[in-house]
Every structure is written in C-alpha cells, then in structure tokens.
Amino acid sequence: MDRMPKWADIVLIPLISLLLAAFLSALVMLAIGEDPIKALGIMIQGSIGSSYAWGYTLYYATNFIFTGLAVAVAFHARMFNIGGEGQAALGGVGVALVCLYIPWPHWSVALVGATVVAALFGAAWAAIPAFLQAKRGSHIVITTIMFNFIAAALINYLLVKTLKPVGAMEPATAKFPAPTHLPNLHDILGIFGIPFSRGAPANIALLLALLACFLVWVLIWRTRLGYQLRAFGHSESAARYAGISPTKIIMVSMLISGALAGLMAINNVMGEAERLVLNAVEGAGFIGIAVALMGRNHPFGVLLAALLFGVLYQGGAELALATSIPREMIVVIQALVILFTGALDNMVRMPLEVLFSAMRRKPEGAK
Numbered sequence: 001m002d003r004m005p006k007w008a009d010i011v012l013i014p015l016i017s018l019l020l021a022a023f024l025s026a027l028v029m030l031a032i033g034e035d036p037i038k039a040l041g042i043m044i045q046g047s048i049g050s051s052y053a054w055g056y057t058l059y060y061a062t063n064f065i066f067t068g069l070a071v072a073v074a075f076h077a078r079m080f081n082i083g084g085e086g087q088a089a090l091g092g093v094g095v096a097l098v099c100l101y102i103p104w105p106h107w108s109v110a111l112v113g114a115t116v117v118a119a120l121f122g123a124a125w126a127a128i129p130a131f132l133q134a135k136r137g138s139h140i141v142i143t144t145i146m147f148n149f150i151a152a153a154l155i156n157y158l159l160v161k162t163l164k165p166v167g168a169m170e171p172a173t174a175k176f177p178a179p180t181h182l183p184n185l186h187d188i189l190g191i192f193g194i195p196f197s198r199g200a201p202a203n204i205a206l207l208l209a210l211l212a213c214f215l216v217w218v219l220i221w222r223t224r225l226g227y228q229l230r231a232f233g234h235s236e237s238a239a240r241y242a243g244i245s246p247t248k249i250i251m252v253s254m255l256i257s258g259a260l261a262g263l264m265a266i267n268n269v270m271g272e273a274e275r276l277v278l279n280a281v282e283g284a285g286f287i288g289i290a291v292a293l294m295g296r297n298h299p300f301g302v303l304l305a306a307l308l309f310g311v312l313y314q315g316g317a318e319l320a321l322a323t324s325i326p327r328e329m330i331v332v333i334q335a336l337v338i339l340f341t342g343a344l345d346n347m348v349r350m351p352l353e354v355l356f357s358a359m360r361r362k363p364e365g366a367k
Contacts, residue, residue: 004356009349010296016348017294017340018308025333034325046318047311053318055185055200060284061310062202062267065209067288068306069216070261072297076220077253078233083129083144084261085285086151087122091262092269093155094121096163096276099176110180114270115208115263122262123255125151130254134247140254148285159278172277182271205267212260213299219256220299229253261285290334294341309334 026036047057067084074081094117104110129143159171168174182205186198220226232239232249240246264284269276287309294308295301316330340348 003353008352008356010298010301013345013348013352014294014296014301014305014341016352017345018337020348021333021336021340024336028332029325029329032325032329034323039319039323039325042319042322043311043315046322047315050197051195052197052200053314055197055202056314056317057307057310058185058202058206059200059267059272059310060313061306062206062209063264063282063284064287064291064306064309065213065303066264066267067261067284068291068295068302069212069288069299070257071288071292072295072299072302073216073220073229073260074253074257075292075297076226076233077229077249078236079130079133079250079253079257080141081126081144081254081257081261082141082289083126083147083258083285084288085281085283086144086148087125087258087261088264088281088285089151089155090125091118091122091265092276092280093158094118094262095265095269096173096176099180099270100163100173104177104179106179107182111182111204111266111270114180115266118262118265119259120262122265123259126254126258126261127251130251133254134250140250155276156278159276163276170277173275176270176274180270181274182266184271201272203267203271205271208263208266210303212263213303216260217299225252261288287334290338290342293345294337308337312337 029036029039045053047053067088070084070087071081095114098114098117099110102110102113104113125147126144129138129140129147132138132143133140156171159173163173164171165174182203184198184203185200185206186196188204188207189196218226220229228239228244229249229252231242232244232246236246239249264281268280268282268284273280291302291305291309294305295303312330312334316327316333319325319330320327
C-alpha cells in the first residue's frame with residue numbers, strides 16, 4: 001500500500017517545497033535590505049502581468065518543457081541524462097543546416113523538416129553515451145556531462161570556421177530565409193481575434209511542446225515500450241527475468257530523451273533567433289533536470305514546473321532591471337527551489353508519509 005495518496009506526491013510535496021524555498025528566499029532578500037513583498041509583485045507583474053510578459057514566460061517554459069521531458073523519459077528507465085545541454089545544441093546545428101541549405105516553400109513544411117532533423121541530431125548525440133553505457137558499462141552521468149563540453153567545442157568551431165558568413169565578425173550563422181520564419185503567438189491568436197504582443201518571442205513551438213507532453217504520457221503509460229521502460233527502471237533483474245533487453249531499453253530511452261532535447265532548437269533557434277548563435281541553449285538543458293524532478297517525471301508535472309521556471313526566469317530579469325537586486329539573486333531563488341524539490345525531497349516527504357499513515361490508522365482503530 002502506498003504511504004500517501006498519489007495527489008499528495010504529485011501536488012502537495014512540490015507545493016510545500018516551493019513554499020519553503022520562497023520563505024528562505026524572502027529571508028535572503030531581507031538580509032540584503034530588499035522588500036520581498038515588493039520584489040514578488042515585480043516578478044509577478046514582469047512575468048504574467050501583460051501579454052508581452054507572458055510571451056517571454058511561455059518562451060522560456062517551452063525550452064524547459066522539452067528538456068524536462070528529455071530528463072523524465074530517461075529517468076523512467078533509470079538513466080540520468082545530464083546531456084540535454086549538448087543534445088539541444090546539436091539539435092540547433094541540425095535546424096540551422098536544414099533552414100539554411102534547403103529551399104523551403106513555406107514555414108509549415110520547413111517546421112516538419114526541422115523537427116525531424118532536430119530530433120535526429122539530438123538522438124544521435126545521445127546515442128553515443130547510451131552505447132557506451134549499454135556495451136561498455138560507462139556511467140551515463142559522466143559521459144553525458146563530457147559530451148556537453150564536446151558539443152560546445154564543436155559548435156564553437158562550426159560557427160567560427162564553417163557556418164559563419166564570409167566577412168562577418170559575430171560567431172553566428174546568417175539569418176534564416178523568410179519562408180522558414182515561424183509564426184509567433186501574436187500571429188496564431190490573431191486568427192481567433194485574441195490580442196497578443198507582437199514582440200514577444202513565444203511561437204508555435206509551444207504547441208509542439210504541448211503535443212510532446214501528451215505523446216510522452218501516451219508512451220510511458222499507454223504503450224508496451226513504456227511499460228518496459230518503467231519495469232527496467234524499477235528493477236533491472238526482474239526486467240531481465242521477464243525477457244526485457246537492457247541494451248534495448250538503454251538505447252531506446254536515451255534516443256527518445258536526446259530527440260526531445262534536440263527539439264528545443266525549434267523554439268530558440270528557428271522560432272526566436274532565426275539563426276544559430278553561440279550559447280543558444282542558455283542552460284536550459286540543466287534546468288530541465290530540476291523541472292523533471294519537481295514535476296515527478298510526469299508530463300503534466302513537467303509542464304507545471306516548466307511554467308514555474310519560466311516565471312522565475314522572466315520575472316527575475318524584470319526584477320534585476322527594476323531594482324538593485326542583482327541577477328545572481330534570482331539564481332539563488334532557483335537554486336533554493338531545486339534544493340527543496342530535489343536534494344531535500346525526503347525532508348518534506350517523510351513527515352507527510354507519517355501524517356498520512358497516522359490518518360489511515362485512525363479510522364481503522366475507530367472500528
């Protein structure tokens with residue numbers, strides 16, 4: 001029997017962890033002489049107070065949905081994929097090549113082509129650490145971390161030596177052709193007569209991210225492969241006894257994980273920048289780890305956690321502009337959220353398990 005209801009594990013524990021992180025963040029702000037209530041108001045207004053603010057919040061959230069799903073899929077198979085940063089970066093290379101060198105007639109066709117190639121590039125970059133884990137026993141955490149640095153060096157070389165336009169000084173590709181430019185939320189919602197800020201970067205990749213959430217849910221909980229992933233993640237020996245191949249599960253889970261991370265490039269490379277630049281991922285691969293942990297590796301939880309971190313990112317940027325609070329303070333808040341939802345999970349979980357166990361025993365004793 002479960003020690004607590006499922007809703008408590010998915011909703012209550014993250015909520016309490018978030019409140020604890022907020023309380024400590026308020027204490028830190030008081031210690032540096034800032035008003036936490038005022039800071040909270042600025043963050044809320046700056047992240048969800050207007051369609052322009054929502055546009056940036058949803059843009060960041062889209063990145064975090066892809067990388068959070070990437071971590072979650074691998075985690076169900078007991079694979080801790082920390083290589084989302086490099087896999088998303090390689091997805092960006094694939095998007096850049098497709099958009100620059102294939103003459104697309106319309107953005108919708110270009111989107112399909114870029115989606116396929118971004119997923120393939122991300123999956124290919126994840127396949128190497130997966131193979132090393134499956135066949136050589138190399139630890140997936142070590143190899144995926146190392147491949148992040150290799151990806152960064154590779155992209156640096158490509159943007160400086162190969163993909164940079166002749167005569168340009170900035171290490172970036174040329175602007176993508178107009179037929180590859182994706183519609184933003186202003187264009188999409190305008191079809192239905194809903195006003196939205198034209199300058200906000202949120203684009204149609206958000207719908208792709210929502211679709212990815214649904215498809216991952218179907219994969220993990222409604223397919224035979226998803227059952228095999230979860231069975232392997234719970235007990236490798238039992239999975240072997242049931243005839244499930246560890247090599248297959250390691251490779252497939254990491255390929256899907258890498259493909260999801262690679263899809264992030266649709267949002268930031270094709271949708272927002274409309275070219276490939278250095279450091280296009282901006283740490284979203286690592287934030288995806290916190291998003292997956294906070295979302296309990298469930299697609300719906302990942303979606304909610306991604307929105308929260310989108311609010312923190314956009315609200316933090318506005319807070320740094322409107323007050324004397326340094327941008328690093330927002331990093332502290334994010335770190336506290338990660339600390340309580342990840343490393344200190346048992347500090348909240350164990351008292352709640354005791355509480356729910358006591359509540360369950362009380363009615364039984366009353367009989």
